[in-house]
Amino acid sequence: MLGAQAPVPVYQEPRHHLVLEEGTVRVLDVRIPPGDTTLFHVHDAPFLAVRISVSPVNAQKLGAAWGEVGPKDHSHFYPGAIDPDTSYVLGAVTHRVANAGTTLFHLIGITNSGPGAAPDAGPGSDLPGTLESNSRFFQASRLAIPPGGDSPWLSASAPLVIVQPGEGRVKVQRESGSTSRLDGSASWAYLPAGTRYRVSNAGDFSATLVFVAVR
Secondary structure (H helix, E strand, O other): OHHHOOOEEHHHOOOEEEEEEEOOEEEEEEEEOOOOEOOOEEEOOOEEEEEEEOOOEEEEEOOOOEEEEOOOOOOOOOOOOEEEEOHHHOOOEEEEEEEOOOOOEEEEEEEEOOOOOOOOOOOOOOOOOEEEEEOOOEEEEEEEEOOOOEOOOEEOOOOEEEEEOOOOEEEEEEOOOOEEEEEOOOEEEEEOOOOEEEEEEOOOOOEEEEEEEEO
């Protein structure tokens, strides 16, 4: 019976592991094994996914029939894709998701529970690399760093989540002296607004990073 399970907030759904909550920012490590189904959960804030591994899934809104979504009919479903959904700010969505494939469905999800940037804030971005997504709630870019390469010193004008969707060994060095190490796919680092930082490739092959500014 559909009404038997009370929906939970997305960050309390067991397969949506809450790994950071800082101000209006939440970071979720979402892992749905093959054949598994999430609980009904509520999306009520803009959400941006950085996909790590993909698998065909079925989704069911509360009170509706199952409907298939997945790589065959969604071109943005591929490893490393930046996939924003800001529609949740217009109305909450309650659904559950089933992994209908044979591989792990895995993404790093970032939510923004704040009001976002002002409508007239403009599209400007101080993110390194190529800007791939831009809205009132998120800006996201992609940067490939060759072996031994590093960026100049940069400044995070908004809270920043740096995600490594694939393999690699990257250092995120803060001007304050602390360092985060990204080692392998799905590793990530969080930088508060105002942080001065640079990124360096400590590995033997090119590494790709996704930078997500939470506006």
